[in-house]
Amino acid sequence: MPSEAPPTIPPPALARPRRKVAEARKAKHGQAPGVAVYAGTPRAEGIQLTCLDYDAERVRELHHPSPDEIRRLVADPTVSWFDLSGIHDPALVQRVCEALEIHPLAMEDVLNPHTRPKIDDYGDHLLVVLKCATRNGQPGHFELEQVSLVLGPRWVASFQERPGDGWHRVRERVHQGRGRIRHQGPAYLLHALMDAVVDDYFDVLDSMEGEIESIEALAVDGAGVDVPRRAHAIRGRLYALRRLIWPVREGLAPLLRGESARIDKDVIPYYRDLADHLSQCLDLMDGSRDRLLALVELHLALASHGMNQVMKVLTVMTTIFMPLTFIAGVYGMNFEHMPELGWPWAYPAVLGLMLALAVGMAWWFQRKRWL
DSSP: OOOOOOOOOOOOTTHHHHHHHHHHHHHTTTOOTTOOOOOSOOOOSOOEEEEEEEOSSOEEEEESOOHHHHHHHHHSSSEEEEEEEOOOOHHHHHHHHHHHTOOHHHHHHHTOTTOOOEEEEOSSSEEEEEEEEEEOSSTTOEEEEEEEEEEOSSEEEEEESSSOOSOHHHHHHHHHTOTTTTTSOHHHHHHHHHHHHHHHHHHHHHHHHHHHHHHHHHHHHTOOTTHHHHHHHHHHHHHHHHHHHHHHHHHHHHHHTTOOTTSOGGGHHHHHHHHHHHHHHHHHHHHHHHHHHHHHHHHHHHHHHHHHHHHHHHHHHHHHHHHHHHHHHHTTSOOSOOGGGGOTTHHHHHHHHHHHHHHHHHHHHHHTTOO
16 A cells, blocks of 8 residues: 655745745836836736715715825815725826825835835825735635825825725724714824724634644644644744734834824824734734644654554563563474473473463563553
């Protein structure tokens, strides 16, 4: 019967993103800084541009506003949220950024879906680059999408790679006027969008926790031969997610110290709460990583214990048969002058002696608790 092939260890979770980053660099090779060049995967779907313009009394929604309409909206005292779903049309992204007077380097980061998560302060506006993590149906797995948020004096612009996001609850709060969002400025809206992304992190970590519990059950039963492989895969995904969260947590530090003119002092406590949530995510990932390491060690210890039990049984059996083999060897030498060979009861006597030795040694091992 052919032996079962050993499980294949998947490559590190960041191998493909590293290749994508290299391809993005090739797409921008030789270009001047701040040039509108899309460095992501080509897409065919259309781009959706919507605007929610609101204050404490009213809210209105506009679709595909022109650059002149965008300039008029940002000049009003209301708060405007421009949401661009799709960044694969660099000309359209450039027109929106020019209408909002976004810095060319910030526009370059928006058009590069492989930008490292960060928070950059350009003085009159603030750039926040995040990676959204959403569950894809498989336990412990998730998909990543980059979103870029730009905070201006009276507006927030969000740029997504593709349609569909986790901000529907934020839109409902704006339309229905729930909570503080209609009574606060754009800095509070930016916090609400970032907080929605962090909530998705908790959802992904909860899915990973369920996968870890299933691996733990296999490790405790001692029947999970693929425990190291699955633990290695989850640790890779945890490491990838940690690399996306840590820069945002560090980037919030200047905002919490009040170093950005775009963040009002009365909103800083909300960003402090957001930083605490990110720290909690990091703590959960560290705990999950330690659990996975402990599970692998437990699996190896149980496998080693099982092998030791097998070796102990085989050793006891070998020890019991050693004197029996010696007796059989002595009377199998076929010497001519062996008195016992002529005795009528020699054969059953030897068998009885061998049986008595085997039972006696087994009883002795049992008394010594070696069995």
